[in-house]
Amino acid sequence: MKRTTSPLLLAVLVVAFALQGFLQRTVIFDQWAKYYNPGKGKVLSTMMSPDQLLAVLAGFREITAGILWVKADTFFDEGNYDAILPLIRLVTLLDPNEIDVYATGMWHIGYNFTDEEQRSDRRYLPSALALGKEGCRQNPDTYELFFEEGWLWYHKIDDDYPNAVKWFLEAQKRPDMLTARKNLLGMAYQRTGEIDKSIDTYYNLYADAEGRYKKESAFGNHQNRDTLESNLDNMLVRKVQRGYQAETEHRPLNGYDVYPPFDVGFSVKATVVEPNVIRFEGTWNVLPVGTRIRVVLRDLKYPHAKPAGMEWDFSNDVNLDPPRDQTFMQEQLFVRNRRFNKKVDMSKDPTMYPFTSDNYVLEFYYNPRSAPPHIQDKFGWSGEGMTDKNFLNLNVREGQRVMFASLPITRDMIKRYGDWVDKTPVVKTPNYQESSSGADKDSDAVLKIPSLRTLGSSTVK
Amino acid sequence: MKAIFAIASTTVGEAIRRKVLLIILLIGVLFIVVAPGLGILSARSETTVLKSFMLGVTQGVSAIIAVILTVYMIPNEIERRTIYTILSKPVQRWQFLVGKYLGAVMSLLLMMAMMSAVMALMFFLQQQSKNAAEIAELLKGPMMYFVQMSLLAAVAIFFSTFVAPLVNFFLTVGVFLVGVFFNPLFQSLQDNQNTATLVKKAAWAVNTFLPNFANYNVQNPLINQNSAIQNEGRYYLGITVYGVVYICILLILGILIFDRREV
Structure with missing residues (x-):
């Protein structure tokens, strides 16, 4: 005997099928995605055995x-x-x-x-x-x-x-x-x-x-x-x-430790001593130890770059693969006896320093806000007690007096290609002067750091 | 109705006499008992690990029991010819199928209730928690797993009306894995701007029409109680109704197929 399918049963089946689809789409899925799926669906795109x-x-x-x-x-x-x-x-x-x-x-x-x-x-x-x-x-x-x-x-x-x-x-x-x-x-x-x-x-x-x-x-x-x-x-x-x-209170600063502002006398020479190896030499008139000058070497058009830094907070996505065709080197130049001299070797890490672009920029930066307290005692919190006749900058960091200098440099210079195979590339600030003896110990421009709980001292001898 | 309950109660009796199911249940209970010792796996997150492990064991063991219990249910009756004795009485085929399914669900309920009780006891002993609400909160997980396993049993019963047990086992496990997988995969595809429109539509269709087991994996907010869930009751009600509707669909389809089958 041939069995027939009840139309009522088929109708129930169709209605039930539609109902479950409706529930899944309208009642369940969005709330599941919001509260019950913490991996946000990315689990499947990660590496798991x-x-x-x-x-x-x-x-x-x-x-x-x-x-x-x-x-x-x-x-x-x-x-x-x-x-x-x-x-x-x-x-x-x-x-x-x-x-x-x-x-x-x-x-x-x-x-x-x-x-x-x-x-x-x-x-x-x-x-x-x-x-x-x-x-x-x-x-x-x-x-x-x-x-x-x-x-x-x-x-x-x-x-x-x-x-x-x-x-x-x-x-x-x-x-x-x-x-x-x-x-x-x-x-x-x-x-x-x-x-x-x-x-x-x-x-x-x-x-x-x-x-x-x-x-x-x-x-x-x-x-x-x-x-x-x-x-x-x-x-x-x-x-x-x-x-x-x-x-x-907009009163004059005469008599306070930050007055008159002290000229730090920054100058720098960057020499490409070998391919991808740069020596930085320069002057900084502050005798007490504790000064770190930031140097940045980056692609001229590094994405999200700003003077001597970057707009670091540009992403909300965790991207574990940084821009591998771009270079961003940042180092500190420590000052001793009013000079700094440091060799930065970028030759051993081509993935970190790919140097694929044609043009780069060297940036030098000093911000008193990052300075140790004994330096700030002279320079103030925002650089009120600091100046530099060549490189004082009031624009790169809003409301602060910082030292900022930049020098262009090319890939050919850094890698010693083309004309630079036999010639040593050098970029320097116009005020840089060679000094065989290092610091000029007899210079008058020696910073004296005022002590706490003493009368304000004259800051420049 | 009387016939359905008679078949269901007989099925429960058979299920609790099956040694393989009891051994699996015993292993599950043992795992839950040793769970407090696993806190060492994660410093500062002992409670997280404890809850995660206990809920994971409950869900995993329940899934194994649900599949093993149901894939053999109809084929065994046919193979041992006991189905002739039953169908020779005034029992319709649909009553037999529904009775068998209800028996499987009641057996699952018994076994899952036992695991949940042990879980609550171990949590109480480990945490020294006298807060009944905290334990009740934890038990929301097994409650939703029960609906999930009932749906899984319906899938297995549906397949058992027309395929051999071994094939049924793989089909059911496959549907379960796809059902668990598909919500995260669907969201990945939806969120990915590079996904082709056709693929997005296919994903939408599969997500809408296949049984979705991932809906019942509610353990994450139970384990990490940092976020306030809005409309939690509505969600639980929604997935329960969804489960019941889908179970009805599978049973009706099973009945239609079983009705035409030569036994």
Whole structure:
């Protein structure tokens, strides 16, 4: 007997099929994508072995992330840093609440990719920042990644301090922030030139510390309160001696330590001593140790470049593959006896210094905001006590007096191609003068650093 | 209805006497018991690892039980000829199929309830948590897994009406993996600007019409309770209704095929 299919059953089937499709599309999928898919679908595009993938599918996301992170640890021990990058990405996608992995990942990407002379590959920095921002978005209730992001701006980038303040403030909004770490906001405010805010921060921290000490007179609480008191004391003295109050009230700076501004007398000569090896020699009239002059060598048209730096925060995507056809070298030139002399060897790391473009620029930069306190005691927080008759610049960093110089250089010069095979390429500032004896010890232009708690001294002998 | 429940209760009795299922269940329970010792895998994330592992074991073991329990259900009845005894009585084929399915689902419920109870107990002992809400929160995972496994059992029952058990095993596991995979893959394709329009449309169609098991993987917010889920109840209700509707579809299709089959 031939069986017939009930039309009612078929109708039910069609309606049910349509209903499940409707539910999937309108009720379920968007909410699933928003709340239940932390990897945002990127898990499939990452490198995972089939067994790890199966473990993830079976629901062991966090376990798999933990095991992968243990594996990353062995790569750390072996110094196989490149292998760690995809693992960091994978672990953070599998388990976006792995705060330690985000923090370690940021540090690793930002600091550990170096050349043979331990210079960081700064092309990775935007990725480190992007990883931190992603970590903050995924873990908005804890201070840790906000603090780490701020620290990267404060310590590694060491130039764009308003961003450091922004992230430290975000960290402070989280109730779990460690007290000891809150001090850093006061330091960051000093480097943005917002001295009153720095002092306010220290006052608030001091009041908290005092409260804790009154509640429990433990040694740690006592020590913390005393440290804050000392910081506050120093800040108040410096505020006066560096003429900050007078400056904000538009009074003349005569009589303060920052007056008259001291001419640092910068000059530089860059010599390509071998292909991809450049020696930097030059002058800087500050005798006390502690001066670091930044030198940057980059493609003339490096994307997102700015004078002696970069717009580091341009990306929200973690791209672990930096622009491999572009060069961005940054180094510090340490001053001793009022001169600097450093050879920068870029010949051993062609992936970091590809030199594929025709034109490059050498930039030299000094910002008093990054200077140690004893130098700032003369130069002030924003360079009020510093000048340079050739290279003082008021434009490259808003509201700051910095030293900035740039010199063009070509690929042929750097690599000693063409006309430069037998000829030593040299680029220098017009004021550079050869000196066989190094520092001119009898020069009058010797900076005297004023001491704290002394009467303001005349700064130039 | 009486016939359906009679078949279902007999199926439950058969299921709890099958040693292979009991051994798998025992292994699952043992894994859950040792879970607290695995906190060492991740510093500062012991609770995360504990929850992740226990929920993962519950889901994995339940999936294995669901597949093994159901792929052999109809073929065994035919092979042992016990189906003739049943169908010679006033029992329709659809009643037999639905009864078998309900029996499988009740067996799953029993076994998953046992694993969930052990999981809650181990969590309580490890965390010393007297907060019932915290444990109840964790149990949302197994509740959704139960709907997921019921859907998986329906897939297996559907295939068992027309393919051999071994083929059924691979088909069911394949559909499960695709169903788990497809949400992330679909989103990847949707988000990727380089994906061809045709591929996007194909992905949309597959995502809309194939059973979607990934919907039930709700463990991430349960493990990491940092984000507030809006309309959580609506979502759970939505995926439960979706599961029930899809189960009905598979059972109706199974009935249509089984009705025409020579046994």
